[in-house]
Amino acid sequence: MEGTDPVNKKLAAALSGGAVLVVALSGCTSSGGSENNDKLDAWAKQVCDAVQPQAKKIAAANTAIQKETSDNSTPAEVRKTDAQAFQDMSDAYKAIGAAVKSAGAPNVDGGQKKQQDAVKELNGIGASYAALKKQVDELDTKDQAKFADGLKDIATQLDKLSTTGNDALKNLEAGDVGQAMAKQESCKTAASSSSAAAG
Numbered sequence: 001m002e003g004t005d006p007v008n009k010k011l012a013a014a015l016s017g018g019a020v021l022v023v024a025l026s027g028c029t030s031s032g033g034s035e036n037n038d039k040l041d042a043w044a045k046q047v048c049d050a051v052q053p054q055a056k057k058i059a060a061a062n063t064a065i066q067k068e069t070s071d072n073s074t075p076a077e078v079r080k081t082d083a084q085a086f087q088d089m090s091d092a093y094k095a096i097g098a099a100v101k102s103a104g105a106p107n108v109d110g111g112q113k114k115q116q117d118a119v120k121e122l123n124g125i126g127a128s129y130a131a132l133k134k135q136v137d138e139l140d141t142k143d144q145a146k147f148a149d150g151l152k153d154i155a156t157q158l159d160k161l162s163t164t165g166n167d168a169l170k171n172l173e174a175g176d177v178g179q180a181m182a183k184q185e186s187c188k189t190a191a192s193s194s195s196a197a198a199g
Helices: 004-025 038-070 077-105 111-137 144-163 167-170 174-181 185-198
Strands: none
Touching: 004 077, 038 077, 038 174, 077 111, 077 144, 111 144, 111 167, 174 185
């Protein structure tokens, strides 16, 4: 299985960068208490409760790809695992986007724009993972060198994906929103499960 193993390791490394997004959404930095804002707390709880299972799904997809690199897997096994992982990640980001959308705008200045930007970003990330899945599905598993090249290309795109595109999320969870989210038990667990995957 020489050749594809280091590439899939690179894939796993690039992927763990993607888990940062969930940590970003899980607003796990609490800086003092915001004035009691029940509406905002309720909003944060709704979003956090929806994010938690998706964060676990993303962490599990990361783990699957990393596991596939450490075993002596055939290209076909690597392709199957990676495709499933990308599908899961795509579904998870879309589900988080849907959760943020259905929660409505947070009760803060500019909340509606922040919410809309974050939903657009999450859906975009979901679509990017769906596109990567399609690419993985089309990889040639019969030709080891071609397969490794294809994986390399996917790893490069993953790298880009993990370093771009979470500005709107950071913006959404800045200030009071982040503080409200930090108070939610489900966001704390979401953050810890995804940072464990990133580690």
